[in-house]
Structures are given as C-alpha cells and as structure tokens.
Amino acid sequence: MNVLLVEDEPNVISLIQRGLNGSGHQVSVAMDGNSGLTMALGHSFDVIILDLMLPGRNGMELCTEFRKTNQTTPILMLTALSSTENIVSGLDSGADDYMTKPFKLSELEARLRTLLRRKALNISANNGDSILRVADLELNQNSKTVKRDAKPITLTATEFRLLEYLLRNRNKVLTRMEILENVWDIDFNLGTNVVDVYVNYLRKKINTGSSKKLIHTVFGMGYMIKESNEDTE
Ligand code: CA
Numbered sequence: 001m002n003v004l005l006v007e008d009e010p011n012v013i014s015l016i017q018r019g020l021n022g023s024g025h026q027v028s029v030a031m032d033g034n035s036g037l038t039m040a041l042g043h044s045f046d047v048i049i050l051d052l053m054l055p056g057r058n059g060m061e062l063c064t065e066f067r068k069t070n071q072t073t074p075i076l077m078l079t080a081l082s083s084t085e086n087i088v089s090g091l092d093s094g095a096d097d098y099m100t101k102p103f104k105l106s107e108l109e110a111r112l113r114t115l116l117r118r119k120a121l122n123i124s125a126n127n128g129d130s131i132l133r134v135a136d137l138e139l140n141q142n143s144k145t146v147k148r149d150a151k152p153i154t155l156t157a158t159e160f161r162l163l164e165y166l167l168r169n170r171n172k173v174l175t176r177m178e179i180l181e182n183v184w185d186i187d188f189n190l191g192t193n194v195v196d197v198y199v200n201y202l203r204k205k206i207n208t209g210s211s212k213k214l215i216h217t218v219f220g221m222g223y224m225i226k227e228s229n230e231d232t233e
Pocket of ligand 1: 009
C-alpha cells in the first residue's frame with residue numbers, strides 16, 4: 001500500500017519507514033503540517049498516518065481541513081497524549097483510529113490492515129442500497145448526507161458513522177460496547193461514556209425541528225433507533 005506519513009520525529013519516521021518498507025509498502029514522508037496537507041490533497045494515498053503535534057499546522061487542523069475534500073482515505077492518528085479528551089477530539093476531527101506513542105510496529109501494521117478492510121467494506125456497502133431510513137430521517141451512504149423531513153443536517157464524521165450503524169440495526173437494541181466496537185473500531189480503553197456523549201450530540205442534531213423521538217435509551221442495555229410516537233425530551 002501507498003502510505004503518507006506526516007511526522008516530525010526522525011526516530012519515529014525511520015521506525016515506521018523501515019518497518020513498512022520491509023513489508024513491501026511505499027512510505028512518503030512530510031515533516032510538518034502544511035506540507036503534509038499539500039501532499040495529502042495532491043496525491044492519492046491508501047492510508048495516512050498523522051502525528052498530532054507538528055510544526056506549522058497540527059494534526060487535528062490538518063485532519064479537519066483534509067476531510068472537507070476527502071472523506072474516504074483512512075487516517076490513523078499518532079500521539080504521545082492519551083487522555084480521553086484528546087482521543088475524542090482527534091476522532092472528531094475526522095481520524096479513523098488513534099494510537100499512542102510508544103507503539104509496536106506490529107500493532108501499527110495490524111491497525112492499518114483493519115482500516116483498509118473497513119474502507120473496502122464501506123465501498124462494497126455503497127454499491128448496494130445507499131439510502132437508510134427511519135420515519136422522516138434519511139441517510140445517504142453515497143453522498144454522506146443526512147436529512148430529516150427533507151431538511152439537511154450537518155454531522156461530523158463520527159456522528160455520521162454512529163447514525164449509519166444505528167440505522168443499519170434499526171429496531172434492535174445495541175449495547176454501548178457494540179456501538180464502541182463498530183463505530184470507533186478500537187479495542188483500547190476509550191471508555192463507553194464516549195458513546196453516551198456522541199449519542200447526545202447526534203440526538204440534538206436530528207431532533208432539531210422535529211417532535212418525534214427516534215433514538216431511544218434502553219435503560220441498563222444501550223440504545224436503539226426506531227420509529228415511535230414518543231415525543232422528544
Ligand atoms: Ca510530533
């Protein structure tokens with residue numbers, strides 16, 4: 001695969017470069033955020049490995065800017081910071097996964113494979129039915145747009161994936177762990193409260209201007225999206 005590595009630490013660069021080259025992958029390197037963004041936008045990479053703390057534009061800013069024109073290339077964010085808050089803002093800026101330094105090369109490679117597999121799954125899903133619906137809420141998997149009562153709703157990349165997962169499993173109770181694994185696809189300790197936080201963001205956005213509740217909390221179990229006559233809280 002063709003990898004873009006945006007990283008300013010020579011040690012990390014040579015570790016990743018040696019490792020991935022050894023497995024037969026091409027690695028292009030940018031050592032600051034601005035040239036990283038230019039390269040990311042100017043070429044087609046299979047995956048982008050993005051450091052958070054960078055000279056010039058930081059990883060989060062690069063990610064937000066890149067996602068305005070490209071929503072599909074997987075991004076793995078690297079950082080020395082590991083608090084939930086940083087992880088959440090990294091994922092919210094449009095990264096698909098997150099790894100804290102120091103890490104093992106084998107883990108990095110495993111995560112890259114997972115990202116590529118997920119991208120392939122999304123592409124094949126997009127060749128089938130592209131509209132998911134519940135009541136007057138509609139999600140288009142091809143154009144990545146959401147409407148309620150024909151009015152567009154703007155979601156972040158993570159909110160979109162969350163809604164997509166709920167809609168694919170409509171009328172089914174999903175536990176916080178299931179949501180975490182399927183929407184974030186990460187197995188480290190992010191904590192399931194991130195699910196509650198995002199369900200609340202999403203609820204607020206899809207409830208704007210509508211009175212009927214769609215995302216239901218199933219006490220002690222998790223969440224479910226379904227059509228109902230219950231009013232929004
Ligand atoms: Ca750095």
